[in-house]
Amino acid sequence: MIPFQYVKPSKQKAAIDTVAKDDTAMFIAGGTNLVDLMKRGIMNPEKLVDINKLPLRKIEKEDGHVRIGALALNGAVAEDKLILEKHPLLSQALNAGASAQLRNMATVGGNIMQRTRCNYFYDTNLPCNKREPGSGCGALQGFNRMHAIFGHSDKCIAVNPSDMNVALVALDAVVLVSGPKGDRRIPFAEFHRLPGDTPQIHTNLQKGELITAVDIPEHPYTKHVNYLKVRDRTSYAFALVSVAAALDLDGSNIKSARLAMGGVAHKPWRLQEAEQFLAGKPATEASFRQAAEIAMRGAKAFEHNQFKLKLGPNTIVQALKNAAAAV
Amino acid sequence: MRQQPCNPSHFMKEYFFQDNMGKPMDRVDGRLKVTGSAKYSAEFELPNMSHGVLVGSTITKGRIKSIDTKAAERAPGVLAVLHYQNSPKVPGYVQAAHPTEPKPIGQPHRVFYDEQVYFNDQPIAIVVADTLERARYAARLVKAQYEEEKHATSFPKHQGKAFLPTAAQRNPKHGLNDYVRGKADAYKGENLKIESEYVIPSEMHNPMELQSIIAHWEAPDRLTVYDKTQAVIGSQNAFAREWKIPVENVKVIATFVGGAFGNGLHTWPHETAAIIAAKKVNRPVKLMLTREQMFTMVGYRPFAWQKVGMSATPDGKITAITHEAIGQTSSYEEFTESTLQQTRMMYTSPNVTTRYRILPLDVSTPIWMRGPGEATGAFALESAMDEMAHVLKMDPLEFRLKNHTDRDPERDRPWSTKFLKEAMLMGAEKIGWNKRQLQPGSLRNGDWLVGYGMGVGTFGAHRNRASAKATMFADGRVVIQSATTDIGPGTGTVMVQIAADALGISPDKIIFELGSSLFPPAPSQGGSATVASVGSAVRDACIALKKKLASLTTGNADSGFRNVKYEDLTFQNGQISLTSSPGTKLSYTDVLKQQKLPEIEVTEESRPSNEERQKYSMYSFSVHFAEVQVHQLTGQVKVTKVVTCADAGKIVNKKTAGNQMIGGAVGGIGMALTEGAVIDDRFGRYVTKDFAEYHIPVHADTPDIDVVFVDKPDFINNAMGTKGIGEIAIIGVAPAITNAIFNATGKRINELPVTPDKLI
Missing domain, CATH: 3.30.365.10 (Aldehyde oxidase/xanthine dehydrogenase, molybdopterin binding domain)
Structure with a gap:
């Protein structure tokens, strides 16, 4: 264990100031990801600022949206009555992630900030541009079964591992952050980054900025939704491919749709062209198949993840079928 | 029902009152285990304890040029940093083979012996400190420089270099030599035949309890260890030989063992490293491997390639089987296992050929893992049986019954007892085998294709x-x-x-x-x-x-x-x-x-009586049935039911024996669907070395598992009539599942594990 300092402020401003001023300081909430990364020597903060005393745990209905505090636990959000009623897609996505024990420890803010599970990022003796800029991408020519098919660069082909993020991007969520320069709202689709030449920067959060809440605006997707995760074992495994599908149906016709994928890109992957295609179409397997083909445009796979080019569209079709059939 | 081969009454006398044998008695240590009072090796506390942490090599092959330990030595609480240059010498290194093993060809890895690196993450140094945290911190500060050599870690790339194990080369009577009954490779000349290749990746035992040891020199020639081992006497002998001290001066304690599945059958480098360190610091040293180190510093089920050719008459009598296997081993030790035994004695075939080879790679030495060898072999043989039955348009159960043998065809002897036929019929009824359709893809449940499969297993009933x-x-x-x-x-x-x-x-x-x-x-x-x-x-x-x-x-x-x-x-x-x-x-x-x-x-x-063992062939038998559902679009597999049946003599305790059978079935589900360790050949390093990346099945992967015992005693084996269960519980499970997947989908996946990507 590398020694570090640990503080637990009760004021948000104190927490933010501490991290903003100290290059080696990090926020910690549930610690389900950061502690692992510290044990492996992947992240070595010299100061941990525990934010669990901050009043950021509530899930509340506000005007035009539901606000989820950054410290709300994944398990609590998944089982929350308001979430089940208004945002069942989010509940399904959360329950598809990790294990019950982890969901009872992990927070919403922490889940958003979760780092990739790329095998090369996780081993400090292997090359990884994300962990050690300039060392090369181990996965590009290596074992890349779990890796990206969209939005990757020759510097990094890692994927974002979160299930929750896929639902939140589909639902047009907004991330509320507070920093040394004040508060701001970041649309979910703009929160995470593509790797480009700087895969070491995985979000657009600035130094010292703290996620305080997530807003999910009202929407009609309260019934015909499905989060479908295909993985190597039935629970406690990261997605090979996952799909968040939501339909607003008028009889058997689609009024509008939301669609996003996980396990395919460095960020949760929203499929807006496919959504637009679906609007006004009959809710049939044929429409879903066409939407899936549109969704897969531009996909490029590597040696071990060619299967995602087929599993991806198949999973979209099945998730849309499940969503349409949901009662 | 066949007759008992001998009258058991004279054995029965001492068991006239069987009040307890056969009863599902609760575990005598159950309360200790569930309340956390059972003490496992690393849980013992000794006065003046210190803690050891191993540093692993970051290259796969070559030599250590230099080790910089200055920073580690200066770190707080550090008592010693030991490596090949300054380690106390282990006097008996050369003969340090484990006594429970067949005589090894080669040399078990000698930790801190010299500058050679034979595999990635080979222990190259141990840091000892007053607390675990301090030892861990200092271990990170040890830096080695290497002279790297080109390594070979890819099995497929080097498969052509496999050879007959040296033990068999030296002794033409050795059991690992090629076996021919009837005509060699007779299937090749037949009309109705199949030929398939099979690949099983390296699998890790990964018991819940990490490998750990406390080493304590009570005097310069008296050693006590609290060791996670399956063999206290075996370890005692091994350490006595290593340190050239009298056997009675070595005490080995393993009061509770939290699962092992075979990787406690050998002594490993970390054990000797802790004993070396305890000698040096003159204090007890506690050392527990990390989960990542469990992939490299102890054994594993070796990567294996197999090929089966089989032929049959149109009415379903097997005419010939050829079964070839290559198993991975390390560059410094020839690990071998019995992979092809089942093929030699399970079916009536007049012509049988088996060939076993090994392939040394720059990896650590494998070790027996539950159903050692035979679980690998049974996957190929029982998949081939299913494939042959499909070609014959025959029910695979009927095909097996048709080729059932009431006498050991390999040794031409009677079985001590064999009730496999009964087990097959009991299991078939329980799973509802009559629902199975001959034509794959015939049954469905919504978007899911439904299929049934079976697999047979056997293992020597040793005593x-x-x-x-x-x-x-x-x-x-x-x-x-x-x-x-x-x-x-x-x-x-x-x-x-x-x-x-x-x-x-x-x-x-x-x-x-x-x-x-x-x-x-x-x-x-x-x-x-x-x-x-x-x-x-x-x-x-x-x-x-x-x-x-x-x-x-x-x-x-x-x-x-x-x-x-x-x-x-x-x-x-x-x-x-x-x-x-x-x-x-x-x-x-x-x-x-x-x-x-x-x-x-x-x-x-x-x-055991040698005379009886010359007269009879003694085996336990199992048969497993699986019902699976496969999603048409996503390739997800759900095992919806397993019936696992044992013909393993008298069952002493149906609860604990049932527990073993269920555990074996879960292990088989892992083998079939989820487990496989991956090495990135460029680095020679495992890239799947935690439970997030190496998938053992979770509860959600395992259905209700029904256990069936034939429960007929084998009094020839021993007076209690028992035979072993641990191995047959897993042998044959994986092919039962993959055969069910074939029945559901028409897809035969011969490379394990069968993950969703292989089924779309």
């Missing part, structure tokens, strides 16, 4: 020499000791049941102690042989105890039993009585009290 000491106290308590271990099957519990029946007393009066080299010697807990071996010793010790009681009684004028023969006495409910006149009785405790004895004790050694 080894073992001994036990039984002490009866004047208050009626009995303590029995034997240096066996309990890695989870419930050994302590069944030994109490065996002793209770043999002695004619209640189980709650009996304590069975194991896991210490101070107790009378017993073999390692491996090869499904513990109940037959140690159980026989316990039973013999109990009978000897009864004889001693009898002699005390019959020699005593006041007892009412004067000059009565042992054979005319009945031992029941803690009392001796005259069989002919049950009213004449005396309690065991009164016998001791009359003689003013605080206790009586006996030690017995029990050996």
Whole structure:
């Protein structure tokens, strides 16, 4: 264990100031990801600022949206009555992630900030541009079964591992952050980054900025939704491919749709062209198949993840079928 | 039902009162385990304890040029940093083979011996500090420079370099030599035939308890270790030989073992490293591997390639089988296992050819993993059986029944007992085999395709020499000791049941102690042989105890039993009585009290009969049935039902035995669907070395598992009629699942694990 300092402020401003001023300081909430990364020597903060005393745990209905505090636990959000009623897609996505024990420890803010599970990022003796800029991408020519098919660069082909993020991007969520320069709202689709030449920067959060809440605006997707995760074992495994599908149906016709994928890109992957295609179409397997083909445009796979080019569209079709059939 | 090959009545006498054998008795250590009071190796605390952490190599092959330990040595709390340059010498390194192994060709890895690196993450240094945290921190500061050589870690790339194991090359009678019955490769000339290749990746045992040891030199020539091992006597001998000290100066304690599945059958570099470190710092050293180190610093089920060719007559009689296998080993040690035995003796085929080869790579040495060898072999053979049946348009159960053999076709001997046919019919009924359709893809449940599959397994019903000491106290308590271990099957519990029946007393009066080299010697807990071996010793010790009681009684004028023969006495409910006149009785405790004895004790050694073993072939058999659903679009597989059946002699405890069968089925589900360790060949390093990346099945992957026992005793094997279960519980499970996937989808995936990507 590398020694570090640990503080637990009760004021948000104190927490933010501490991290903003100290290059080696990090926020910690549930610690389900950061502690692992510290044990492996992947992240070595010299100061941990525990934010669990901050009043950021509530899930509340506000005007035009539901606000989820950054410290709300994944398990609590998944089982929350308001979430089940208004945002069942989010509940399904959360329950598809990790294990019950982890969901009872992990927070919403922490889940958003979760780092990739790329095998090369996780081993400090292997090359990884994300962990050690300039060392090369181990996965590009290596074992890349779990890796990206969209939005990757020759510097990094890692994927974002979160299930929750896929639902939140589909639902047009907004991330509320507070920093040394004040508060701001970041649309979910703009929160995470593509790797480009700087895969070491995985979000657009600035130094010292703290996620305080997530807003999910009202929407009609309260019934015909499905989060479908295909993985190597039935629970406690990261997605090979996952799909968040939501339909607003008028009889058997689609009024509008939301669609996003996980396990395919460095960020949760929203499929807006496919959504637009679906609007006004009959809710049939044929429409879903066409939407899936549109969704897969531009996909490029590597040696071990060619299967995602087929599993991806198949999973979209099945998730849309499940969503349409949901009662 | 076939006849018993011999009259068992003369064995039955000592078991006239089977009050406990067969009962689903609760585990005697269950409360200790669930309350956390059971102490595992790393949980012992000794005064002045220090903590060791291993540093692994970051290259795969080459030599260490230099090791910089300055920063680590300066770190707080550090007591020593040891490596090949400054490590105390291990005097017996050259002969340090584990005694339970067949004579190895090559040399088990000698930790800190020289500058050579043979595999990635090879331990190259140990840091010892006053706390675990400090040792871990300092271990990160050790930096090595290497002279790297080109390594070979890809099995497919080097497959052509496989060869016949040296042991077989040297001895034409060695069991690993090529085997031919009838005509070699006879299937090739036949019309109705199949030929397929199979690949199984390296699998890690990954027991819940991490490999750990506390090494304590109580004097310069007296060593005590608390060690996670399946063999306290084996480890005792290995350490005594390594350090050239008398065996009795080495004490090995393994009171509880939190699962092992075979990787505690060998001593590993970390154990010697801790003993070296304890010598150097002159304090006890505790060392526990990390989960990542469990992939490299202990053994694993080796990567294997196989090929099966099979032919049959149109009406379903097998005419020929050829089964070839190549198993991975390390560059410094030839690990071999029995992969092809099932093919030699399971079916009637007049022509059988088997060829076994090994392929050394720059990896650590593998070790037996549950169903060692045979689980690998059975995957290929039983998949081929399914494929052949499909070509014949025959039900795979019918095909197996048609080729069932009532005599061992390999050795041309009778079986001691074999009730596999009965097991097959019982299992088929339980899973609802009649629902299975001959044509794959015929059954569905919504978007899911439904299929049924089966697989057969077998493993030698071994029995080894073992001994036990039984002490009866004047208050009626009995303590029995034997240096066996309990890695989870419930050994302590069944030994109490065996002793209770043999002695004619209640189980709650009996304590069975194991896991210490101070107790009378017993073999390692491996090869499904513990109940037959140690159980026989316990039973013999109990009978000897009864004889001693009898002699005390019959020699005593006041007892009412004067000059009565042992054979005319009945031992029941803690009392001796005259069989002919049950009213004449005396309690065991009164016998001791009359003689003013605080206790009586006996030690017995029990050996299998070589004569019987020459006359009969002794195997346990299993058959497993699986029902699966496969999603048409996403390739997800759900195992919806498993029925697992054992023909394993008399079942001593249906609860703990059932527990073993369920565990084996879960292991088989992992083998079939989820497990496989991946090396990035460019670096020679595992890239899947935690539970997030190496997938063992979770509860959500495992359905209700029905266990069926034929429960027919084999009195030729031993007087209790038992045979082993641990191995057959997993052997044949993986092909049952992949055959069910074929039945559901028409897709035959011969490269494990069958993950969703392979089915879309």
